[in-house]
Amino acid sequence: MATELPTNSTNGQGQGQSNGSSNTKDFTVKTGLARMLKGGVIMDVVNAEQARIAEEAGACAVMALERVPADIRAQGGVARMSDPKMIKEIMATVTIPVMAKARIGHFVECQILEAIGVDYIDESEVLTPADHAHHVEKHPFSVPFVCGCRNLGEALRRISEGAAMIRTKGEAGTGDVIEAVRHMRTVNAEIARASGMSDPELRILAKEIQAPFELLKETAKLGRLPVVNFAAGGVATPADAALMMQLGCDGVFVGSGIFKSGDASKRAKAIVQAVTHYNDPKVLAAVSEDLGEAMVGLNVSAMDAKDKMQGRGW
Amino acid sequence: MGSIEGVTNITVGVLALQGAFNEHVQLLRQAAKILSTKETVERTWSFTEVRTEPELRSCDALILPGGESTAISLVAQRSNMLEPLRDFVKVTRKPTWGTCAGLILLAESANRTKKGGQELIGGLDVRVNRNHFGRQIESFEADLNLPFLSDGDDLGSDKHRSPFRAIFIRAPIVEKLLPHVAGEQQGEASIGDTIVAPSRTIDESVARGINLGEVEIMGTLPGRAAALKTDENTGKLDAEAGDIIAVRQANVFGTSFHPELTGDPRIHVWWLEQVIEAVNLRRTS
Numbered sequence: 001m002a003t004e005l006p007t008n009s010t011n012g013q014g015q016g017q018s019n020g021s022s023n024t025k026d027f028t029v030k031t032g033l034a035r036m037l038k039g040g041v042i043m044d045v046v047n048a049e050q051a052r053i054a055e056e057a058g059a060c061a062v063m064a065l066e067r068v069p070a071d072i073r074a075q076g077g078v079a080r081m082s083d084p085k086m087i088k089e090i091m092a093t094v095t096i097p098v099m100a101k102a103r104i105g106h107f108v109e110c111q112i113l114e115a116i117g118v119d120y121i122d123e124s125e126v127l128t129p130a131d132h133a134h135h136v137e138k139h140p141f142s143v144p145f146v147c148g149c150r151n152l153g154e155a156l157r158r159i160s161e162g163a164a165m166i167r168t169k170g171e172a173g174t175g176d177v178i179e180a181v182r183h184m185r186t187v188n189a190e191i192a193r194a195s196g197m198s199d200p201e202l203r204i205l206a207k208e209i210q211a212p213f214e215l216l217k218e219t220a221k222l223g224r225l226p227v228v229n230f231a232a233g234g235v236a237t238p239a240d241a242a243l244m245m246q247l248g249c250d251g252v253f254v255g256s257g258i259f260k261s262g263d264a265s266k267r268a269k270a271i272v273q274a275v276t277h278y279n280d281p282k283v284l285a286a287v288s289e290d291l292g293e294a295m296v297g298l299n300v301s302a303m304d305a306k307d308k309m310q311g312r313g314w
Numbered sequence: 315m316g317s318i319e320g321v322t323n324i325t326v327g328v329l330a331l332q333g334a335f336n337e338h339v340q341l342l343r344q345a346a347k348i349l350s351t352k353e354t355v356e357r358t359w360s361f362t363e364v365r366t367e368p369e370l371r372s373c374d375a376l377i378l379p380g381g382e383s384t385a386i387s388l389v390a391q392r393s394n395m396l397e398p399l400r401d402f403v404k405v406t407r408k409p410t411w412g413t414c415a416g417l418i419l420l421a422e423s424a425n426r427t428k429k430g431g432q433e434l435i436g437g438l439d440v441r442v443n444r445n446h447f448g449r450q451i452e453s454f455e456a457d458l459n460l461p462f463l464s465d466g467d468d469l470g471s472d473k474h475r476s477p478f479r480a481i482f483i484r485a486p487i488v489e490k491l492l493p494h495v496a497g498e499q500q501g502e503a504s505i506g507d508t509i510v511a512p513s514r515t516i517d518e519s520v521a522r523g524i525n526l527g528e529v530e531i532m533g534t535l536p537g538r539a540a541a542l543k544t545d546e547n548t549g550k551l552d553a554e555a556g557d558i559i560a561v562r563q564a565n566v567f568g569t570s571f572h573p574e575l576t577g578d579p580r581i582h583v584w585w586l587e588q589v590i591e592a593v594n595l596r597r598t599s
Contacts, residue, residue, distance in 0.1 A: 007337045008577030029453045032483045032575050035334040036380050036414070055428055058388035060332055060381065095428045095444060096382050097484065119450035119484070142451045269392065276331050276389050277365060283393075 105131025170233015333381015436511025
């Protein structure tokens with residue numbers, strides 16, 4: 001079960017940061033939307049028709065993209081921001097928030113997505129990175145950002161750049177939940193370790209994991225990430241979704257898992273119910289029944305390191 | 315039981331189907347702590363997350379949190395919670411407060427809903443306009459003067475009278491106050507792209523103690539133009555008119571903003587005081 005995210009926290013701004021008060025206020029509005037998405041499912045959709053199916057299934061938001069990760073993986077090539085026309089069609093079709101992906105470090109794609117008016121930007125390792133060293137400076141944007149992480153250091157670096165929401169990276173497009181579990185457990189274990197540390201010890205840890213000290217200190221005190229944290233990357237069944245919730249995630253992204261399965265609408269509804277009733281095995285059993293074929297999936301343990309998306313990002 | 319002092323155990327639920335429900339639980343705990351310093355009676359508050367009908371049945375009062383109203387509504391429907399919720403709000407008329415998405419669900423009429431509409435619970439004779447201010451980049455914070463926070467209160471400190479910093483996230487507003495009618499809001503149902511909540515008859519045993527009356531405006535957002543970051547849109551907005559962002563009708567209270575995101579428990583304290591009054595009335599009558 002997720003640890004509480006205090007309402008009066010600095011939302012990951014860190015007391016020692018010199019972002020200025022107006023920046024902090026904007027950040028409350030950015031993290032506020034992430035809080036509204038909690039306990040919900042955000043679904044990858046490639047067109048308006050899928051977006052409607054997701055909305056009817058009870059998705060709390062959709063992620064508009066041209067190809068779901070499973071297809072990006074299968075087709076190869078450079079994966080970029082989606083056509084703004086397609087994103088706008090989806091925005092015009094549904095009333096729930098619409099997110100879109102930009103390449104890591106590609107701040108112009110982010111400017112374009114902000115100009116279209118998307119509700120959240122995912123600076124995502126699922127697309128081909130555009131910068132070998134830098135992530136986007138996210139604070140100056142009005143639109144909030146979500147970013148992936150594999151561990152605590154990565155999460156805190158993204159938050160210090162301005163991410164208002166974090167997700168596990170998992171291994172997108174595989175339908176194998178093992179990496180999402182690994183990343184969530186890693187973050188939890190690192191926070192638990194940090195929580196028992198003195199300030200001098202935290203300074204050493206901050207260097208080790210390449211995270212800002214103030215943010216690390218705040219995280220250690222809270223006992224959780226200072227922003228909303230979703231699961232992503234390999235969730236394919238209601239049980240997967242509930243597993244991630246019981247591990248402490250605030251909500252779940254489902255990418256290829258829905259529209260690469262036999263009965264997308266039914267599976268989408270089942271995953272939504274599973275995220276609400278994640279602690280009730282009877283409900284989980286009922287919604288898991290007769291869902292048809294799950295996405296075929298790729299076994300992550302049989303993959304080459306070069307085929308994994310999670311290593312993208314710095 | 316029987317005397318007002320006797321009512322010491324009160325259970326307040328927060329609907330936990332989707333959204334920022336935990337934030338309300340945190341603020342309720344803060345508010346209860348503040349109340350315990352003001353009151354002579356020692357009360358035992360329970361604040362619980364509500365996902366099922368039995369959990370709802372244990373509640374004296376309920377908060378519907380912010381989140382996505384379409385998602386909350388669909389999950390409620392599939393979890394067989396819509397009718398129990400309508401009973402709670404409209405038949406037994408127990409104290410209920412909705413914020414943002416919660417306000418939408420408590421409205422008798424709503425527009426700009428998803429294609430095919432959405433299920434409403436109802437209880438407030440108003441029409442809400444969803445996502446009134448636009449998308450996330452139009453979300454904002456603003457200082458509100460909420461008269462009910464200073465009325466008849468003995469605290470009177472500066473902190474108490476200072477404006478309430480309110481956070482609006484893809485927020486709805488109350489577009490129109492509707493007359494209370496027997497049955498559903500048929501006039502509203504005939505307007506295109508507007509949906510209405512089904513009617514439920516109030517329980518006779520509680521009807522005596524409740525005056526449904528008219529909807530009270532509890533707060534407006536004046537001169538929102540001033541709250542905008544850029545000046546571009548100010549020409550289009552009527553700075554004087556003000557948008558209705560807080561309303562009350564009998565047992566139902568609604569705010570289009572998020573007091574649960576501010577860390578400022580004043581509205582939660584005020585609402586718990588209303589809950590105490592209502593529960594006292596119910597248990598002693």
